[in-house]
Amino acid sequence: MTGTAQKDERRAGTNEPRPIYLDYQATTPMDPRVLEAMMPYFTERFGNPHSRNHLHGWEAEEGVEKARAQLAAVIGADEREIVFTSGATESNNLAIAGVARFYKDRRNHIVTLVTEHKCVLDTCRHLEGEGFEVTYLPVGKDGLVELAALEAAIGERTVLVSIMGVNNEIGVIQPLAEIGRLCRAKGAFFHTDCAQAYGKIPLDVEAMNIDLMSISGHKIYGPKGIGALYVRRKPRVRMQALIHGGGQERGMRSGTLPTPLCVGLGEAAAICQREMAQETARLEALRDRFLSRINARLPEVFMNGDATNRIPGNLNLSFAYVEGEGLMMGIKDLSVSSGSACTSASLEPSYVLRALGVEEELAHTSLRIGFGRFTTDAEVDYAADRIIAAVQKLREMSPLWEMAQAGIDLKSIQWAAH
């Protein structure tokens, strides 16, 4: 793959070059091959895929069904087990609330992790209001679920375990096969939010005993506004729909399918499947290149999350003694994300980093750096050099760095919280 056309563009209305994009966990640019596959479905093949009586409907349906098969093939599923949704947020809502509500009379307990995406946690909170019981399991320092604790948490009343494949902030991969085995043995359904995992790591719904899996289009170089939910047929998982209407998607999700988006999602999935091995190797090389450049020049940089069980396209690093938002301001020509409080509406540092036991002061100093399909060696070198220069400058300006250099233990100081 070569770089995309975006590289040479200027920011609208200015003469400044666009920043280098290193935030692939937030979203990905569409692969031009995906766009190409989608184009005909905006214009000449515009039919409603649910129209049964004419060619316009049939050819749209053909596009949608091909996409469904492409999506299923990546995870060893049957195409009849794929439900299109508007994205992973809807998929997570549908999987968790839909299953919980359907089996409410028999089982009313859900198990999930404190480091799940907000759309999982918020859905669970909502269900608590409906009378469900939810266990939010902690994670270890490495960000991974503790299997013994999970096993102990699953009881006879547990209807669903929801644990993500790959964490969006720290990139760690949960042991899905082991989780699936536990859930199957205990008779609980296993839902996994794979927005960050699907198409990036090998997934097999049979080998891993996965009953429901959420998929997002725009995390895999596909379009925004489309996702999917894998729903196991054998043994069948049943759920209550969230959206009612014409009964499309086997009644699980009514509404006319957005044919071009479905086609794009399918094509994006097929490309991921074809190129996964080489893409993983390329991203590992990029990641290692970046990290060794940083580590050669900057002391006291810490990686958050497990060092081995992680996707290569994500790094979450704490640059001690430098505040994350202040750092981001010094690297405005890089589009990265910060775990620091100041970048979001809340003043709390990232709940994911806190759950790992990362101290608040280090959580304030973290950056999430995401590499992807269109990231080049030159971009990685440039980004590393910019970060090194900014961190060095800010450390020279940091009273904490000064104290640490003078051998003062920062924990010995009585700080006034404000």
Next chain:
Amino acid sequence: MAYSDKVVDHYENPRNVGAFDKDDSAVGTGLVGAPACGDVMKLQIKVGADGIIEDAKFKTFGCGSAIASSSLVTEWVKGKSLDEAASIRNTQIAQHLALPPVKIHCSVLAEDAIKAAIEDYRSKHGAAPKAANS
């Protein structure tokens, strides 16, 4: 978040970054904030025999607004008497830098840093810490 031009200017060209010897009797040091909250400011003033602040230095751990607030006050306190410096209000800092509401705490911290530095200087010179002007 878009920063005002003044915040960007102070962030990119911070004034008076550095440190004085905190044991120098002419120096007052204020250290405010907490690492866990994401902001720590160290502001130092050097006071002349005439009681006028001759020089000021700062070091700040924090976001761009925190850095800009502390950089700005090092400029403001120079040439002022201790009482004049102590009368600088966070609202003036916030207004000058056009800080958005979520960043007002940065200007509050800068005001606290001035007061802490003055108090440290006064305590070195035997004067009982003056009650904060309110």
